[in-house]
Amino acid sequence: MKIAVCIKRVPDTETRIRIAADGVSADEAGVKFILNPYDEFAVEEALQRKEKAGAGEVVVIALGPDAAQETMRTALAMGADRGVLLRADAIPADVLAVAKALAAELKDGGYDLVLFGKIAADDCAQAVGPMTAELLGLPCVTAVSKLELDGGKGVAHREIEGGVEVVEFALPAVLTADKGLNTPRYPALKGIMAAKKKPVEVKPVTFAAPRLRVAALEMPPARKEGRIVGEGPDAVPELVRLLREEAKVL
Amino acid sequence: MTAILAVTEQRDGALRKVSREAVWAARQLADQLGATVDALVLGAPGVDVAAADLGAAGADRVLVAADAAFARYAPDGYAATVAERAKAGGYAAVIVSATATGKDLAPRIAARLDVPLASDVTALGAEGGKVTASRPVYAGKAIQRVVFEAPQGVVSLRPNTYVVGSAGKAGAVESVAAASVPARVTVREVKASEQGALDVAEAEVVISGGRGLKGPEHFHLVEELAKAFGNAAVGASRAVVDAGWRPHAEQVGQTGKTVSPTLYVALGISGAIQHLAGMRTAKVIVAINKDKDAPIFKAADYGIVGDLFEVLPKLTEEVRKAKAG
Numbered sequence: 011m012k013i014a015v016c017i018k019r020v021p022d023t024e025t026r027i028r029i030a031a032d033g034v035s036a037d038e039a040g041v042k043f044i045l046n047p048y049d050e051f052a053v054e055e056a057l058q059r060k061e062k063a064g065a066g067e068v069v070v071i072a073l074g075p076d077a078a079q080e081t082m083r084t085a086l087a088m089g090a091d092r093g094v095l096l097r098a099d100a101i102p103a104d105v106l107a108v109a110k111a112l113a114a115e116l117k118d119g120g121y122d123l124v125l126f127g128k129i130a131a132d133d134c135a136q137a138v139g140p141m142t143a144e145l146l147g148l149p150c151v152t153a154v155s156k157l158e159l160d161g162g163k164g165v166a167h168r169e170i171e172g173g174v175e176v177v178e179f180a181l182p183a184v185l186t187a188d189k190g191l192n193t194p195r196y197p198a199l200k201g202i203m204a205a206k207k208k209p210v211e212v213k214p215v216t217f218a219a220p221r222l223r224v225a226a227l228e229m230p231p232a233r234k235e236g237r238i239v240g241e242g243p244d245a246v247p248e249l250v251r252l253l254r255e256e257a258k259v260l
Numbered sequence: 261m262t263a264i265l266a267v268t269e270q271r272d273g274a275l276r277k278v279s280r281e282a283v284w285a286a287r288q289l290a291d292q293l294g295a296t297v298d299a300l301v302l303g304a305p306g307v308d309v310a311a312a313d314l315g316a317a318g319a320d321r322v323l324v325a326a327d328a329a330f331a332r333y334a335p336d337g338y339a340a341t342v343a344e345r346a347k348a349g350g351y352a353a354v355i356v357s358a359t360a361t362g363k364d365l366a367p368r369i370a371a372r373l374d375v376p377l378a379s380d381v382t383a384l385g386a387e388g389g390k391v392t393a394s395r396p397v398y399a400g401k402a403i404q405r406v407v408f409e410a411p412q413g414v415v416s417l418r419p420n421t422y423v424v425g426s427a428g429k430a431g432a433v434e435s436v437a438a439a440s441v442p443a444r445v446t447v448r449e450v451k452a453s454e455q456g457a458l459d460v461a462e463a464e465v466v467i468s469g470g471r472g473l474k475g476p477e478h479f480h481l482v483e484e485l486a487k488a489f490g491n492a493a494v495g496a497s498r499a500v501v502d503a504g505w506r507p508h509a510e511q512v513g514q515t516g517k518t519v520s521p522t523l524y525v526a527l528g529i530s531g532a533i534q535h536l537a538g539m540r541t542a543k544v545i546v547a548i549n550k551d552k553d554a555p556i557f558k559a560a561d562y563g564i565v566g567d568l569f570e571v572l573p574k575l576t577e578e579v580r581k582a583k584a585g
């Protein structure tokens with residue numbers, strides 16, 4: 011099985027976000043970057059599928075700055091075979107531009123499966139996977155939390171409000187990984203050492219003029235200072251009164 | 261004249277609440293742009309379009325694309341139909357709800373149309389004739405404001421962010437063609453979850469429990485409070501989902517669901533940044549925690565410091581009374 015996994019370098023989820031001086035991006039000074047958490051599920055799934063098939067290749071592809079190579083090493087240390095960095099100093103806010111660059115790279119790759127994370131922790135677009143699939147003309151199931159593959163066919167579960175959709179598709183296909191799909195492995199020391207020697211090909215990418223312009227990045231409006239109504243069960247009647255008369259939600 | 265297309269969502273033939281929100285948001289935007297609003301319904305032939313509802317929410321026209329394959333979500337057919345309609349109608353914006361279905365559908369539409377997408381939008385506007393959108397990024401830690409520099413754009417709209425009013429439009433029903441494209445993927449079955457249809461992402465009230473509940477056997481206390489409200493769904497912190505006390509579908513937060521209910525009640529939840537990411541846009545937040553320094557109190561509008569095993573039964577009783585009276 012030849013499998014591609016698209017991975018993104020994102021700020022650690024614990025990071026406090028500060029607005030950069032340009033007013034439209036986040037200040038990266040002192041920020042720790044990690045492999046996007048959902049992409050770990052995608053990498054893990056690819057490795058398990060390859061192991062099960064007994065043969066194949068897992069290629070990780072990242073679009074981003076040079077520093078994304080460090081993120082790529084995490085995936086290589088988990089067991090991916092090689093990497094491709096589509097080098098761009100800045101990642102466009104117009105995620106369709108990202109999907110186009112990824113689709114161009116994937117197009118003639120001969121992949122049986124192309125995996126994405128469900129959502130990137132920074133732009134939270136939840137879009138690059140299905141967009142890339144449309145551009146490639148491939149079947150696509152998003153937010154997959156359970157997967158069965160049998161020969162050239164697959165069945166995936168995806169959570170919807172109040173239930174689960176059971177979706178059938180044929181390979182080659184594009185899937186985006188949700189929590190629950192698997193438990194990502196930690197890279198072993200041996201893997202970390204091996205990752206240093208694995209090949210990473212760097213290809214510069216350029217983008218057309220952006221059609222989605224970021225006008226501002228702002229802190230969320232501060233919530234009005236709350237108050238402690240009281241202590242213990244005795245405070246309940248006052249809370250209920252406030253919910254009813256002041257907040258008008260009861 | 262410009263127009264806005266609002267894509268509605270139905271399940272088992274019944275329009276979902278988010279549909280009226282999408283139409284209402286389209287109406288607000290259309291009024292700023294001097295545009296009209298078309299609502300698109302995709303469903304099986306004979307789908308009950310609830311046109312009066314959509315007209316009240318602001319639709320000038322209700323377009324119905326019926327196809328036997330549209331009873332359930334059909335990703336390829338839906339995307340092709342919306343894209344064909346969007347192209348034909350020259351809409352300035354296509355608005356989809358950011359539900360499980362809409363988050364799958366919106367990127368497909370944008371890619372087919374080759375137009376930009378703004379996901380999970382919490383506010384729409386117009387600036388010099390261009391559509392603008394605000395959207396939470398970094399799991400809600402910042403808000404990004406974007407401008408569409410294109411004649412057309414796709415937006416997915418976070419549920420519960422627009423409060424639907426009454427627009428009193430005609431909502432005249434017309435039928436439009438469903439695209440005939442091969443289905444590359446097929447939804448074979450929809451399994452309903454045990455918790456029933458009310459999902460945390462859509463409920464008006466969410467009652468969430470955390471590790472402070474001490475064990476799965478105590479979650480009936482959370483469920484009873486939800487029942488007392490009537491319109492409430494039960495949510496959970498990741499700690500209790502990871503412990504296997506509650507299903508993942510109930511998890512609120514960065515790796516769970518994002519909720520914007522009218523009222524969010526956090527019971528025995530400390531208020532970690534990843535939990536806050538999922539619920540900070542709730543209109544009113546109530547926290548009950550025995551630790552007066554728990555970070556959740558910083559986000560809460562109203563807090564009670566106390567043991568939830570003492571506070572919760574009393575609260576359930578009082579809410580029940582308030583609802584009855």
Ligand SMILES: Cc1cc2nc3c(=O)[nH]c(=O)nc-3n(C[C@H](O)[C@H](O)[C@H](O)COP(=O)(O)OP(=O)(O)OC[C@H]3O[C@@H](n4cnc5c(N)ncnc54)[C@H](O)[C@@H]3O)c2cc1C
Nearest residue numbers: 470471472497498499513514515516528529530532550568
């Ligand atoms: C990448 C990443 C993603 C994450 N995503 C999510 C996410 O999506 N959602 C999420 O929730 N978390 C998420 N987390 C985990 C998060 O950091 C916290 O660990 C988690 O939210 C804690 O859950 P909790 O508040 O239930 O438990 P705790 O932090 O253990 O808090 C329990 C609280 O209960 C109170 N309490 C105890 N007993 C009582 C009592 N008898 N009466 C009243 N109060 C009591 C305590 O004072 C305490 O405040 C994520 C973490 C990471 C690293």
Ligand SMILES: Nc1ncnc2c1ncn2[C@@H]1O[C@H](COP(=O)(O)O)[C@@H](O)[C@H]1O
Nearest residue numbers: 016017073126127129130135136137138
């Ligand atoms: N710059 C990128 N490089 C590689 N993969 C990406 C990039 N951006 C997004 N992806 C992939 O698309 C998924 C969803 O991202 P998004 O649509 O931005 O939320 C991520 O989990 C990655 O798998």
